[in-house]
Amino acid sequence: MKFWPLIRLVPRATHFNFVGLAPFAAILSALLIVGSCASVVVQKVNFGVDFVGGTTMTVTTPGPAPLAQIRADLAAMGVGGGEVQGVGNGNVANVRFKDVKGQTGEAGPAFVAQQLAAKIPGLKVTGQSFVGGTVSNELLIGGLKALGAALGLMLIYIWFRFQLQFGLGAILAVLHDVVLTVGFLSVTRIEVSMTSIAALLTVIGYSMNEKVISFDRLRENLRKYKTTPLAEVINLSENERLSRTVITGTTALLALSGSIFNPASALFSLTATMAFGILVGTYSSIYVALPVILLWGVSRDEEEAQPVKLQQRR
Amino acid sequence: MLALSRWKIIVVLASIVFGIVFSLPNVLPDSALARLPGFLPHARLNLGLDLQGGSSLLLRVKTEDLRKERLNDVAEEVRTSLRGAQITFSELAVTNGVVGFRVTDATQMDAAISALSRVGGQLKGGGRDITITRMPDQRVRIAFVPQAAADDARNAVAQSIEIIRRRIDALGTKEPDIRQQGVDRITIEAPGESDPQKLRDVIGQTAKLTFQMVDETVNPQDAAAGRVPPDDVVIQNSENRGEPFLVLKRRVIVSGEMLTHAQQGYDENQNADIEFRFNGAGAHRFADATSQNVGKRFAIVLDNRVISAPVIQGAIIGGSGRITGNFTLADANQLALLLNSGALPAPLEVIEQGTVGAELGADAVRAGAISLAVGAGLILAFIVLAYGLFGVFAALALVVNLLMMFGALSMTQATLTLPGIAGLILTMAVAVDANVLIYERMRDEANAGRTAIAAADMGYRRAMSSILDANVTTLISALIMFSFGAGPVKGFAWTLSIGVITSVFSAIVVTQLLIGWWFRVAKPKALPIA
Numbered sequence: 001m002k003f004w005p006l007i008r009l010v011p012r013a014t015h016f017n018f019v020g021l022a023p024f025a026a027i028l029s030a031l032l033i034v035g036s037c038a039s040v041v042v043q044k045v046n047f048g049v050d051f052v053g054g055t056t057m058t059v060t061t062p063g064p065a066p067l068a069q070i071r072a073d074l075a076a077m078g079v080g081g082g083e084v085q086g087v088g089n090g091n092v093a094n095v096r097f098k099d100v101k102g103q104t105g106e107a108g109p110a111f112v113a114q115q116l117a118a119k120i121p122g123l124k125v126t127g128q129s130f131v132g133g134t135v136s137n138e139l140l141i142g143g144l145k146a147l148g149a150a151l152g153l154m155l156i157y158i159w160f161r162f163q164l165q166f167g168l169g170a171i172l173a174v175l176h177d178v179v180l181t182v183g184f185l186s187v188t189r190i191e192v193s194m195t196s197i198a199a200l201l202t203v204i205g206y207s208m209n210e211k212v213i214s215f216d217r218l219r220e221n222l223r224k225y226k227t228t229p230l231a232e233v234i235n236l237s238e239n240e241r242l243s244r245t246v247i248t249g250t251t252a253l254l255a256l257s258g259s260i261f262n263p264a265s266a267l268f269s270l271t272a273t274m275a276f277g278i279l280v281g282t283y284s285s286i287y288v289a290l291p292v293i294l295l296w297g298v299s300r301d302e303e304e305a306q307p308v309k310l311q312q313r314r
Numbered sequence: 315m316l317a318l319s320r321w322k323i324i325v326v327l328a329s330i331v332f333g334i335v336f337s338l339p340n341v342l343p344d345s346a347l348a349r350l351p352g353f354l355p356h357a358r359l360n361l362g363l364d365l366q367g368g369s370s371l372l373l374r375v376k377t378e379d380l381r382k383e384r385l386n387d388v389a390e391e392v393r394t395s396l397r398g399a400q401i402t403f404s405e406l407a408v409t410n411g412v413v414g415f416r417v418t419d420a421t422q423m424d425a426a427i428s429a430l431s432r433v434g435g436q437l438k439g440g441g442r443d444i445t446i447t448r449m450p451d452q453r454v455r456i457a458f459v460p461q462a463a464a465d466d467a468r469n470a471v472a473q474s475i476e477i478i479r480r481r482i483d484a485l486g487t488k489e490p491d492i493r494q495q496g497v498d499r500i501t502i503e504a505p506g507e508s509d510p511q512k513l514r515d516v517i518g519q520t521a522k523l524t525f526q527m528v529d530e531t532v533n534p535q536d537a538a539a540g541r542v543p544p545d546d547v548v549i550q551n552s553e554n555r556g557e558p559f560l561v562l563k564r565r566v567i568v569s570g571e572m573l574t575h576a577q578q579g580y581d582e583n584q585n586a587d588i589e590f591r592f593n594g595a596g597a598h599r600f601a602d603a604t605s606q607n608v609g610k611r612f613a614i615v616l617d618n619r620v621i622s623a624p625v626i627q628g629a630i631i632g633g634s635g636r637i638t639g640n641f642t643l644a645d646a647n648q649l650a651l652l653l654n655s656g657a658l659p660a661p662l663e664v665i666e667q668g669t670v671g672a673e674l675g676a677d678a679v680r681a682g683a684i685s686l687a688v689g690a691g692l693i694l695a696f697i698v699l700a701y702g703l704f705g706v707f708a709a710l711a712l713v714v715n716l717l718m719m720f721g722a723l724s725m726t727q728a729t730l731t732l733p734g735i736a737g738l739i740l741t742m743a744v745a746v747d748a749n750v751l752i753y754e755r756m757r758d759e760a761n762a763g764r765t766a767i768a769a770a771d772m773g774y775r776r777a778m779s780s781i782l783d784a785n786v787t788t789l790i791s792a793l794i795m796f797s798f799g800a801g802p803v804k805g806f807a808w809t810l811s812i813g814v815i816t817s818v819f820s821a822i823v824v825t826q827l828l829i830g831w832w833f834r835v836a837k838p839k840a841l842p843i844a
Contacts, residue, residue: 258688
């Protein structure tokens with residue numbers, strides 16, 4: 001039986017010194033974290049109406065959307081915080097605003113829709129969403145609670161399956177990923193909505209997945225090579241699973257790449273965030289989670305633990 | 315692990331059949347779907363509002379308004395009870411959620427308390443829903459017990475949902491989804507409804523209808539200054555013929571709950587009006603009131619505005635009547651609809667509103683389908699290039715996985731949203747990861763010198779713990795998303811969970827079967843991936 005030649009992204013045996021690069025990676029991570037925080041502080045995160053309240057409206061016009069005219073019309077209506085953005089092939093525009101002078105609550109969007117349709121012939125409002133201020137805070141608090149609960153449960157699971165320092169390493173690495181992804185959202189000005197939260201949670205899921213697979217190999221090699229220094233075992237494990245890391249990472253990016261063909265779709269910002277998260281998650285498995293374990297150390301004689309002698313109490 | 319056990323073959327075949335049968339309705343045209351035999355499933359994917367277009371509203375029941383109303387009712391009951399017992403009192407008022415008053419004569423204090431014995435109502439679990447406290451200086455304060463407030467709010471929300479459902483059903487909107495969210499929130503999702511204004515119109519009005527007598531003893535100057543007797547109330551008059559407001563008796567003769575049926579009709583001048591019938595109790599009370607007050611005026615009050623204040627010409631004993639006002643045909647129809655479905659217990663506040671046009675939804679579906687197809691195509695091609703024949707097996711497993719996911723999503727009718735599609739895409743990648751882990755292990759084992767079949771077997775065994783740990787952590791995050799998330803995130807979490815389960819099954823069991831079969835047929839000496 002003859003097999004066709006397989007593409008190999010990684011040679012059969014590699015001997016990268018992953019641990020040797022860790023100090024540089026630490027500096028890089030620190031810089032990226034500072035950069036992310038700075039971006040969040042300076043230019044904030046572009047929160048969508050889901051979080052800050054207000055209205056978004058999608059309008060369609062027969063010809064190219066007259067963005068300048070829409071802006072002027074909005075200003076004339078006394079709209080606060082108005083933003084107009086062309087989408088896709090040009091005859092669709094996203095209109096966003098906070099409130100309308102003299103209109104309360106949900107009367108604002110209705111007023112704007114009616115005015116725009118009257119002023120620009122052929123304009124149709126194809127989508128609209130209005131969020132009152134009260135929901136927003138609850139969403140944010142709910143989101144943070146969910147994040148905390150998810151990380152807590154994962155910590156417990158990893159602690160249970162591995163050791164405590166593995167769990168803490170994983171949590172630190174995931175926090176690192178979350179900070180960088182939020183920084184990415186801030187730098188790219190991607191609108192953060194409820195769906196971005198889903199993207200963020202997926203990034204966490206993927207990142208955790210990477211960590212667990214990396215830990216699994218490390219645990220196995222720690223049992224195999226009981227006297228080899230930890231740094232060497234880490235290097236060995238990462239080299240052993242390098243091919244898998246590259247192939248799975250490539251597959252994940254390929255899976256997401258389908259949405260490149262539709263940059264106007266809301267799916268695009270979602271998959272862009274996920275793609276960034278996949279890169280960062282892969283990086284942080286090697287350069288955040290493992291260094292934490294390396295610095296902390298592991299208990300090597302876990303397997304030969306003495307059988308517990310039951311003491312009888314009187 | 316590579317043995318071709320019979321149960322394994324049966325399970326895999328069954329899951330493929332399941333996937334095909336339940337996914338089928340999604341690809342069949344409507345006409346073919348209608349001709350499908352009855353025992354086969356007919357449900358298609360349940361697309362979220364963002365994909366199929368429609369309107370959604372998030373409402374809050376203003377329970378604080380309800381509270382205020384209930385306190386005012388208690389104050390009225392106190393007034394009537396004390397008067398009935400001929401006790402003089404002053405300063406009866408509602409302040410800060412408490413009804414308070416002062417008994418003028420200290421010797422009447424005990425009589426006052428016993429006169430109040432029938433004020434208020436019963437709690438569901440038994441016991442009185444108010445507490446009456448004696449305060450210094452002959453004062454009495456009456457407050458609701460906390461449980462009463464909670465019960466009221468809960469009832470109000472449940473009742474509101476029921477009434478909203480009746481009103482929206484009357485509009486003819488297709489299958490609206492109306493659910494309680496949190497303590498005092500209600501979400502309404504109406505697929506296919508592109509005009510949320512229509513929804514808002516029918517739920518924006520509480521439609522509280524009352525018939526009350528007009529107090530004509532108060533002169534307009536006093537009324538304008540708000541100087542009216544304590545059992546009177548000044549109400550805006552929307553009829554507005556030189557009378558911007560009317561002074562009415564607080565006592566309600568008949569209220570909207572006593573209507574059995576209302577419909578739009580025409581008066582003698584061919585103007586739209588609303589014709590209604592009272593139930594037995596209502597008819598009786600209305601007959602009594604009209605026969606005792608011939609020549610006087612009564613007012614029909616809707617949501618705290620007088621819509622009509624006719625003079626009683628004679629006793630109305632038939633139990634039916636009509637409301638005339640300045641109605642347009644549409645107004646009259648809508649009011650009849652609202653009266654029939656009952657009054658909302660409390661006003662509703664719109665806190666979130668969304669519409670997705672059908673075109674926009676179709677665009678999103680197209681974008682999602684293209685992304686999914688391109689992603690799947692690239693993954694299949696890549697995995698075949700990377701692992702050759704075993705890659706083909708993994709690709710087949712991925713196809714089975716996709717079939718099962720679509721089948722499961724159609725069967726459970728879980729809502730598929732745009733983020734859900736992103737979840738599906740990533741699930742494909744994670745599904746392939748399981749195969750990558752297994753195959754890389756096989757390579758390692760083969761390189762370590764094992765025979766082909768031993769290496770393949772060890773590959774599955776050794777990779778299992780990684781796959782298990784990785785997928786449990788993913789399930790944990792999906793679970794958290796499901797319990798904390800709002801609508802769209804929930805749909806995403808559900809999609810992710812289904813994907814994790816089907817992908818572990820297909821990546822392990824389906825490829826095991828294929829590889830086991832290949833070993834039996836080809837009797838290879840080496841692994842195609844080594």
